[in-house]
Amino acid sequence: xxxxxxxxxxxxxxxxxxxxxxxxxxxxxxxxxxxxxxxxxxxxxxxxxxxxxxxxxxxxxxxxxxxxxxxxxxxxxxxxxxxxxxxxxxxxxxxxxxxxxxxxxxxxxxxxxxxxxxxxxxxxxxxxxxxxxxxxxxxxxxxxxxxxxxxxxxxxxxxxxxxxxxxxxxxxxxxxxxxxxxxxxxxxxxxxxxxx
Amino acid sequence: xxxxxxxxxxxxxxxxxxxxxxxxxxxxxxxxxxxxxxxxxxxxxxxxxxxxxxxxxxxxxxxxxxxxxxxxxxxxxxxxxxxxxxxxxxxxxxxxxxxxxxxxxxxxxxxxxxxxxxxxxxxxxxxxxxxxxxxxxxxxxxxxxxxxxxxxxxxxxxxxxxxxxxxxxxxxxxxxxxxxxxxxxxxxxxxxxxxxxxxxx
Numbered sequence: 001x002x003x004x005x006x007x008x009x010x011x012x013x014x015x016x017x018x019x020x021x022x023x024x025x026x027x028x029x030x031x032x033x034x035x036x037x038x039x040x041x042x043x044x045x046x047x048x049x050x051x052x053x054x055x056x057x058x059x060x061x062x063x064x065x066x067x068x069x070x071x072x073x074x075x076x077x078x079x080x081x082x083x084x085x086x087x088x089x090x091x092x093x094x095x096x097x098x099x100x101x102x103x104x105x106x107x108x109x110x111x112x113x114x115x116x117x118x119x120x121x122x123x124x125x126x127x128x129x130x131x132x133x134x135x136x137x138x139x140x141x142x143x144x145x146x147x148x149x150x151x152x153x154x155x156x157x158x159x160x161x162x163x164x165x166x167x168x169x170x171x172x173x174x175x176x177x178x179x180x181x182x183x184x185x186x187x188x189x190x191x192x193x194x195x196x
Numbered sequence: 197x198x199x200x201x202x203x204x205x206x207x208x209x210x211x212x213x214x215x216x217x218x219x220x221x222x223x224x225x226x227x228x229x230x231x232x233x234x235x236x237x238x239x240x241x242x243x244x245x246x247x248x249x250x251x252x253x254x255x256x257x258x259x260x261x262x263x264x265x266x267x268x269x270x271x272x273x274x275x276x277x278x279x280x281x282x283x284x285x286x287x288x289x290x291x292x293x294x295x296x297x298x299x300x301x302x303x304x305x306x307x308x309x310x311x312x313x314x315x316x317x318x319x320x321x322x323x324x325x326x327x328x329x330x331x332x333x334x335x336x337x338x339x340x341x342x343x344x345x346x347x348x349x350x351x352x353x354x355x356x357x358x359x360x361x362x363x364x365x366x367x368x369x370x371x372x373x374x375x376x377x378x379x380x381x382x383x384x385x386x387x388x389x390x391x392x393x394x395x396x397x
Contacts (some may be wrong), residue, residue, distance in 0.1 A: 025226040
């Protein structure tokens with residue numbers, strides 16, 4: 001298989017077949033917490049896409065050029081990745097506030113939330129466990145972020161409809177959101193056959 | 197003594213981290229396809245939560261307010277690394293199955309949240325009891341979900357056969373979507389009972 005086809009396969013796998021939210025359960029806190037509100041889900045989607053790709057690039061460099069050559073891999077990986085991502089998010093926040101106040105308004109308030117989003121760290125660990133090279137890591141990160149964005153939009157749309165439907169009181173809010181995402185996940189399992 | 201019991205009880209139901217606050221959900225849905233996975237996750241979670249609460253509560257007078265979150269994260273990451281290496285050494289086969297979610301204990305919102313909201317302000321003994329309460333609250337939920345999923349999806353509990361071998365398992369229960377469905381039912385049930393109790397009063 002050519003290199004390009006391989007990249008396409010990684011992208012489809014991370015966006016659809018192993019959708020990061022619905023089938024790998026990363027980033028569930030923001031997925032359940034923010035989809036009450038369509039506007040917030042879109043802002044969070046942009047912010048996550050941006051930071052995931054950036055974090056995947058930076059952690060790949062740290063993993064390959066510092067941790068593996070100096071034999072620090074199993075025990076310093078977690079500490080260094082989380083610190084790098086935390087400070088990266090801080091820097092991005094400062095930079096965006098300075099350069100483009102408009103963009104900051106759109107995604108700035110979600111940036112502090114991202115530092116503890118499982119999704120970003122999860123993608124970097126997946127890259128490291130699978131042994132992807134630099135371009136493959138970026139493609140995996142883009143795919144995962146698009147999968148997250150898609151899941152957020154689907155659930156936000158459904159919840160907007162649910163608000164006007166007649167449910168038993170105790171299922172309103174979070175309980176029904178879990179069940180709906182279970183059914184959406186079932187639908188996403190239909191993509192399983194796309195990749196051999 | 198009553199005060200400590202109150203702290204522990206607070207974690208078990210009134211502010212149960214998963215069912216009421218809805219944080220730290222990633223591992224809940226992911227590792228509950230068998231009881232063994234859930235037990236290992238419980239061990240890792242309780243270990244990291246209790247020890248990092250103790251350390252943060254010990255250092256709470258020294259940690260400057262402005263950079264407290266990075267310091268919390270480093271403490272939590274250290275204990276997560278210890279727990280990861282321990283579980284790799286002693287429970288290797290289960291570790292291989294849920295590796296990713298054990299790494300991700302470091303960004304579990306429950307642990308950072310408790311460090312920030314509780315042990316940064318309270319004494320060591322209180323923090324230990326808070327850690328125990330929160331761990332029990334987390335454990336009972338994930339073990340309950342795992343037990344339901346494993347019994348119906350595989351006919352066993354923690355590897356021991358419950359249903360006869362002729363039982364044809366409902367495969368969907370151990371596939372990912374059922375985790376969401378059962379969590380939803382559990383949240384709805386808890387809300388229902390809490391409401392009923394309020395009406396009775």
